Amino acid sequence: MKKVLPFLVFLLVFSACAPVGISISKNSPQKKFGDDAHYFLALQAADRGDEAEAQRLFKISRKKSNSLIAKRSAEALTLLGSVSDRIESAQFLAENYTDENSLVTACQELFNHSEYAKIISLTDGISLADSKNELIKLRLLSLAQKRDSRFDSEFFKWYVSRPLSSEHLESYATYIALLNEKNKNIEAESEKFQKDLNKRSLLESQLAPDYKEKPYSESDSAQNSIVPEGGFDPLFEALSEAENPEKTIMEFRIAVFHRSYKLTIDQIDKIFQIYKNRGEEVDSQILSDIGKSTLYGTKDYFTSARKFDTLAKELPREKAYFAHFYAARLYDKAGRYPRQTVSRFRSALESTDDAPQFDNCLWYLLNFQLRTSTDDIISTLTEYGSRINDPEYFDDFFESLSILLLSSHRWQDFYKVWKTTNSNFSDYTQGKYAYISGRLIEEGLAQGDEGLKTRQTVEAYTQVLNSNSSLYYKVCAMERLNVTDKALIESYLLKKNAKGAENASGNAESPDASQLLKGYEEFGFPQRVYSEWFANRNNLSIQDAIDASSFLSRCAEASKDNSYNVQSLRIAARRFESTEGKIPRELLERNFPQFYKSIIDKAAKEFEVPDYLMYALVRSESFFDAGATSKAGANGLTQLMEATADDEARKLKLGDNYDIFAPETNVRMGCHYLSSLISRTDENNELLALYAYNAGLTNVRNWVKRFRSDWSTTGKASYQPAGISMDLFLESLPFAETREYGRKVIAAAAMYAYLYDEKLPCETVREIMY
Structure with a gap:
């Protein structure tokens, strides 16, 4: 029996999920799937180690199955059979499937068998600017193996036209090897030339002593010349300089990639000179690298900024973007130059039609203004906010802006950002700003527009419920509006608005x-x-x-x-x-499952914690991954730190040999820990306990103390336990992770209680928050 191939080892069938265990159809799977069954039977044959049968069935499937299953069969065949079989299969895959993934798979297998000429032929039409880096790498390595003259130019173009990737770095050794080989050849040719020249000089001196006074003439007969027709390879000149310009540029890029800015900043003038000598404009990627090198490598930010100002005047509009952008960042780092900083950012925004560049520049400008003026932020958003291309890219900025405006009591400005800037918000940010604006108006902190305060708050909450906002803001809006009608709740939870003509699933569904x-x-x-x-x-x-x-x-x-x-x-x-x-209710249930039900229900009952709160905690902490370990060292379903787990194990008398990853042990310790935190917070507040679970009880107590003091200066009615209402308290917490944690747990708890305990979302939110 042949050994199962590595590619197919992971296809082993678990007996618990084998066909007999899961198929309840009277018809066998083979009859049910017709010709498509050949693919799955081939996988089973590979699982048994019967490679010949697997190959036979995959070939049938490649011919008779539906297009996608036939493609999977064609991919599998590239790893089966003899070398010639695999080469034929790879060729078939590349010629019959036009997508780049298939071409990459085919070329990888062809490369394994040294079929370099075929790879070159198959990849002749790919774009060095847009194709997958893995595919380009395979082409270039094949060109190198065949000593194809196109290698140098294509390799250099690939290196300077795109952001560097692992594929760039992996293939650079091949470039250097070829360069060294070429240099050795040139050195050998040079040495031979020198020896021949010495012999000729010696012979001529013996035949005609006065010849020493005669200079060598370029008009001498070509047949006596040692110089090859067309002259020496240009690399010959590089030998005298101990480098070549392409290599210098590429090594500059690699050093920038590795953030060796102290080294690269000294190379900038040389890079500019190389392009000048070549009579070419500096590539955009190189300009970006030069900007990074200067920004992080210089000690004189102001002088460097002025140099970029000068450079911007010499570059065409689309490349001047980089000069303006880095001039702005350098003026920012220099300090005391806010006017120049904003001016250069604005010049950069007006110099580009590239969506990612525009968004990146605007993001930096807005974050700079977070440190200077909220009035300027509103002005910038009013001018440029509608031109945002990727709204999600700005979510972190709007989160920071939210904290700034709330903590500085700029409540009316918060409303302005939402209502008057006409910014292209993401669904999440739109819901967030609508809900908080409604709450600020409801609390009398923001005036909103003219008209009844109640009407404006209802409109804000209704907008949240009718949008594609996050579940957290939806369940909070339901609480504020006291939505109790189950049909209405279902419509808010199980429906999302279309964003355009193209549906969210992208292309048409594929049978x-x-x-x-x-x-x-x-x-x-x-x-x-x-x-x-x-x-x-x-x-x-x-x-x-x-x-x-x-x-x-x-x-x-x-x-x-x-x-x-x-x-x-x-x-x-x-x-x-x-x-x-419309979203099926079953998908909502699958999104909030009750994994480890017996374990979680038992622990929740033992320590008198609402079961829906424990499900929400486990989902938010570990996504029900019992083996999860965080970067901070938290472990298991409830993500306990070792010190906390040791303390809980002692309290629960589990001994020293407990397994922190064992689901029952971990959930029991986590549940007991949450219960103890609830008892140690003011008024046994579950939400404060959740914050303490994430950020520590000391931090939470300090926050509560500070917010009580700060809120007392507003002259507004004080709420318990934090002075401010708990939803606005959440939005003002200084830890971003804790804010997001609170939102996730509250939303999940409301869903678990609604789906499995028939508890209205508004009731759950009210219990946890108030």
Whole structure:
């Protein structure tokens, strides 16, 4: 029996999810899937180690299955059979499938078998500016192996036209090897030339002593010349300089990539001179690298900024962007030059039509103004906010702005940002600013527009509920409006507005992709489901996501492999976030599952913590990944630090040999810890306890003390326990992680209580917050 190939090892069938265990259809999977079944039967054959049978079935599938399954079969065949079989399969894949992923797969296999000429032929039409870096790397390495003269120019163009990647760095050694080889050849040719010249001089001196006084003439017969026709390779000249310009530029880029700015800043003048000598404009990527090198390598920010001002005048508009942009950042770092900083950022904004460049520059300008003037922020947003291309890119800025405006009591300005700047907000930020603006008007902190305060607050909350905002702001808006009608609640929770003509799932749904997923389920290949769903998620329906998520959770229960639970939740969460239009309730349930139900219910009951709060905590902390470990060292389902776990183990008398990753142990300790935090907060406040779970009880107590003092200066009625209302308290917390944690847990708790305890979202929010 042949050894199972590494590519196919991960296709092993878990017995708990084998076809017999999951298929309840009277018809066998083979009959149900027809010709498509050949692919899945081939996977089973590979699992048994029967490579010949797998190859035979994959070939049938490649010919008869639906387009996607046929493509998967074609991919599998590139790793089966003899060398000639694999080469033929790779050639077939490249010639019959036009997408770059297939071409990369084919070229990788062809490269493994040294089929460099075929790779070059297949990749002749690719773009060095836009194609996948892996594909370009395979082409260039093939050109190098064939000593193709195109290698040098294409390699250099690739290196200077795009952001550097791992593929660039991996292939640079090949460039250097070829350069050294070429240099050795040139050195050898030079040495031979010198020897021949010496012999000629000696011979001529012997034949005609007075010849020494005769200068060598270029008109001497060509047949006596040692110089090759066309002259020496240009690299010959580089030998005398111990470098060549292309190599210098590329090594400059590599040093910038590794942030060796103290080295690169001394190379900038040389880089400019190289381009001047070549009679070419400096490439945009090089200008960007020069800007980074100066920004992080110079000690004289002001003088450097002035140099970039001069450079901007010499460059065409689209490249002047980089000069303006880095001049602005240098003036900022120099300090005391706010006018110049803003002016140069604005010049950069007017110098580019590139969407990412525009957004990046505007983001820096707005963040600079966070340190200078909120009035200027509003002015900038009014002027440029509607031109934002990627709204999500600015979410962190609007989060920082929110904290600034609330903490400085600029409540009316908060309302202005939302209502009058006409900014292109993301769905999240739109909901956030609408809800908080409504609360500020309701509390009498912001005046809003003319008209009744109640009407304006209702309009703000209603806008949140009818938008694609986050669940947190939706359940908070339901609480403020006291939404109790179940049909209305369902409509708010299970419907998202379309953003345009193109639906959220991207392209049209693909029956082929759906069939492939169902096949993995029917034939018992759960380990293939998540990666396949993710690869084709834009072409799969909501029901496909629900089915895949449900299947994986069943496999987790049957096989005791928790990784399937995590994959199940990831599918549901991604699909829920990307869906527009009506959302099935089942997808909401899959997004808020009750994994480890018996363990969590038992711990919640033992320590008198609401079960929905514990489910929300576990989902928010670890996404139900029992083996999760954070960068800070928190472990398990409830993400306990070792010191906290040791303390809880002592209190619960678990002994010293407890397993922090064991679900029952971890949940029990986490639940007891949360219960103790609730008892140690003012008025046994669950929300303060959750903040303490995330940020520490000392921090929370300090925040409460500070907010009570700060709120007392407003002359407004004081709320318990923090002086300010708990939703505005959350929005004003100094730790971004804790703010987001509070939002996630509250929203999840409201969903768990609604889905499984028939508790209205407004009731859950009220219990936790007030």
